Amino acid sequence: MENFTAYNPTTLHFGKGVLNQLGITINRFGKKVLLVYGKNSVKSNGLYDTIKHQLDSIGAEVYEYSGIKSNPVVQDVDAAAAIGRENSVDVILAVGGGSVIDSAKIISIAIPVEAPAWDFFERKMIPRTAVPLVAVLTLAATGTEMNQFAVLSNHETENKNGYGSPLLYPRHSFLDPQLTVTVPEDYTAFGIADLVAHCLEAYFGKGEDATLSDKLVFSIIREAIEYGPPLMNDLTNYELRAKIMYAATLALNGLTMYGRTSGDWGVHSIGHILSLLYDVPHGASLTVVYPAWLRLQRENLAHRIKFLGENVFGTGDVDLTIDRLEGFFRILGCPVRLSETKAGNVDPDEIFRVMVHNKAATFVHKLNVDDYREIIRMML
Numbered sequence: 001m002e003n004f005t006a007y008n009p010t011t012l013h014f015g016k017g018v019l020n021q022l023g024i025t026i027n028r029f030g031k032k033v034l035l036v037y038g039k040n041s042v043k044s045n046g047l048y049d050t051i052k053h054q055l056d057s058i059g060a061e062v063y064e065y066s067g068i069k070s071n072p073v074v075q076d077v078d079a080a081a082a083i084g085r086e087n088s089v090d091v092i093l094a095v096g097g098g099s100v101i102d103s104a105k106i107i108s109i110a111i112p113v114e115a116p117a118w119d120f121f122e123r124k125m126i127p128r129t130a131v132p133l134v135a136v137l138t139l140a141a142t143g144t145e146m147n148q149f150a151v152l153s154n155h156e157t158e159n160k161n162g163y164g165s166p167l168l169y170p171r172h173s174f175l176d177p178q179l180t181v182t183v184p185e186d187y188t189a190f191g192i193a194d195l196v197a198h199c200l201e202a203y204f205g206k207g208e209d210a211t212l213s214d215k216l217v218f219s220i221i222r223e224a225i226e227y228g229p230p231l232m233n234d235l236t237n238y239e240l241r242a243k244i245m246y247a248a249t250l251a252l253n254g255l256t257m258y259g260r261t262s263g264d265w266g267v268h269s270i271g272h273i274l275s276l277l278y279d280v281p282h283g284a285s286l287t288v289v290y291p292a293w294l295r296l297q298r299e300n301l302a303h304r305i306k307f308l309g310e311n312v313f314g315t316g317d318v319d320l321t322i323d324r325l326e327g328f329f330r331i332l333g334c335p336v337r338l339s340e341t342k343a344g345n346v347d348p349d350e351i352f353r354v355m356v357h358n359k360a361a362t363f364v365h366k367l368n369v370d371d372y373r374e375i376i377r378m379m380l
């Protein structure tokens with residue numbers, strides 16, 4: 001087993017009605033609140049009123065930044081950070097999915113500095129402090145509610161990159177599965193695929209002797225396979241929403257990584273290119289890339305794919321394991337080829353160029369430019 005450090009300071013409030021504690025929790029950090037949310041969902045499903053009620057109950061002074069896009073962009077982060085800075089906010093309240101919470105994480109480290117947030121991503125600046133962040137999660141997928149990562153796009157520099165810092169853990173995250181019943185069918189499926197992908201990135205990382213972490217990976221994927229498809233047929237079912245929400249949190253909160261030195265993350269970095277270029281939703285980008293990536297690695301990683309198959313997909317056959325994973329994505333209703341996404345006409349040379357520009361790489365199983373071409377061919 002590889003050495004590891006376990007650290008996770010996020011307090012998770014999970015279940016029906018947990019939002020009743022939101023006001024009291026925010027009040028511990030202060031009364032000046034920067035409320036960050038996305039486009040329409042928070043208002044159309046009534047959550048905005050619940051949040052405002054909680055904030056009113058503590059006499060909060062609220063500054064708002066809304067309109068965070070799916071596949072969020074750094075320009076919104078800079079604009080929101082400016083509002084937070086001008087008003088010396090005490091705490092940030094992020095209400096939404098991964099895009100909103102990721103944006104709020106970078107806002108939290110950008111407020112204390114007088115510089116563009118992208119400087120963190122370019123390693124020109126290291127965060128020293130963060131405004132406390134409280135998150136209300138409305139979409140089960142990314143695990144951002146209990147981890148130290150954020151992912152932003154910068155269309156000017158043609159990058160979609162992740163950033164990690166221990167300062168980015170939310171102080172508190174509120175997860176009421178009832179808040180996710182309005183997530184549309186497609187994003188529900190993408191969320192399930194994303195959590196499975198997070199398990200696989202860990203599993204194909206460095207540290208194959210992390211036997212207990214492997215078993216956790218298998219358990220989380222099995223949970224997704226058992227409860228994902230029923231959820232797709234019963235989108236308002238609280239219990240099924242709860243099972244998927246909890247699984248998504250565990251899939252990327254460090255648990256699957258103990259005993260490894262890193263995940264692979266090659267599939268994510270290629271998926272980010274598809275999101276950057278064609279605004280492919282994150283989960284959908286992964287269901288396109290994963291089958292192609294596994295087929296590329298089928299000899300290299302035969303023993304690991306076989307072991308995954310034996311423990312999750314009822315087969316010790318490498319190709320059948322990949323087919324069954326792809327089949328699972330299809331059952332959810334996810335695209336498994338670029339032509340099945342809403343990307344429209346894609347340009348393979350453009351994808352290749354931006355992959356090279358982003359060094360769409362892996363921490364562990366390195367890809368070269370020939371691999372890029374081959375993966376693109378298999379994704380089309």
Ligand code: NZQ
Pocket residue numbers: 037038039040041042045068069070071072096097098099100102138139140141142143144147149150151152179180181182183184187191194252268282283
């Ligand atoms: O903007 P609104 O109107 O709120 O609509 C959102 C958005 O259109 C909607 N939605 C969210 N909750 C809803 C809802 N609609 C109805 N009812 C609700 N309760 O869903 C759409 C997608 O939301 P988004 O936040 O973009 O989705 P997701 O949670 O999948 O986040 C994706 C982002 O997270 C990054 C991705 O790269 C992508 O940018 N990731 C972050 C990670 C992390 N921080 O650890 C890891 C992941 O691998 C991932 O890279």
Ligand code: ZN
Pocket residue numbers: 142194197198268282
């Ligand atoms: Zn992901």
